[in-house]
Amino acid sequence: MSDDLRIVPANEAPWEDLDAVYNFPGACHCQRFKVMEWVFRSTAEERAAALRVSSGCGDPTATSTTGLLLYVGDEPAAFAAVEPRSSYPGLAKARVPWTGRDEDRSDPSVWAVTCLVVRRGFRKRGLTYVLAEACVEHARAHGARALEAYPLDTDGREVVDNELYVGAHQVFADLGFTDVTRPTKRRVVVRREL
Numbered sequence: 001m002s003d004d005l006r007i008v009p010a011n012e013a014p015w016e017d018l019d020a021v022y023n024f025p026g027a028c029h030c031q032r033f034k035v036m037e038w039v040f041r042s043t044a045e046e047r048a049a050a051l052r053v054s055s056g057c058g059d060p061t062a063t064s065t066t067g068l069l070l071y072v073g074d075e076p077a078a079f080a081a082v083e084p085r086s087s088y089p090g091l092a093k094a095r096v097p098w099t100g101r102d103e104d105r106s107d108p109s110v111w112a113v114t115c116l117v118v119r120r121g122f123r124k125r126g127l128t129y130v131l132a133e134a135c136v137e138h139a140r141a142h143g144a145r146a147l148e149a150y151p152l153d154t155d156g157r158e159v160v161d162n163e164l165y166v167g168a169h170q171v172f173a174d175l176g177f178t179d180v181t182r183p184t185k186r187r188v189v190v191r192r193e194l
Contacts (some may be wrong), residue, residue, distance in 0.1 A: 011056035
């Protein structure tokens with residue numbers, strides 16, 4: 001990792017830094033898989049408040065946090081939501097990640113990366129690769145036996161920035177994740193055993 005890059009658990013960062021990453025219209029604040037039905041009826045302020053609680057920002061003694069914050073120099077540049085898969089009740093309800101799968105969805109030793117958000121002004125620098133690899137190490141350090149993600153296969157096509165909140169398939173493939181299933185034309189469930 002470059003000397004000017006630093007990654008910290010969200011609870012070790014001030015809320016203002018995490019909030020700065022989400023300074024764009026329509027941000028789900030990584031609540032899409034936390035509360036599936038509510039996310040579309042909620043306001044940006046409500047989603048931000050939920051993320052603030054789950055991240056434990058500003059509390060380095062918190063026993064858990066919802067993800068990792070990446071800094072470029074002193075600037076907050078990107079965030080990844082990574083926790084035990086069981087922290088995301090929406091994953092159990094969503095058909096997409098479970099099509100064709102037969103395993104215990106509530107297994108706390110399987111973690112999930114559900115969101116990779118890079119702040120405007122820091123995009124197209126490869127930060128998602130750095131952050132995704134940090135998710136692997138973070139999950140491993142907290143006892144995970146596997147890490148999953150649910151990225152889009154862009155198939156070389158341009159996509160709307162907000163579509164890529166789950167990450168691009170190529171990022172995870174390059175980091176050694178293997179395809180588990182392709183429940184839709186563009187969605188891929190990937191996994192890396194730890």
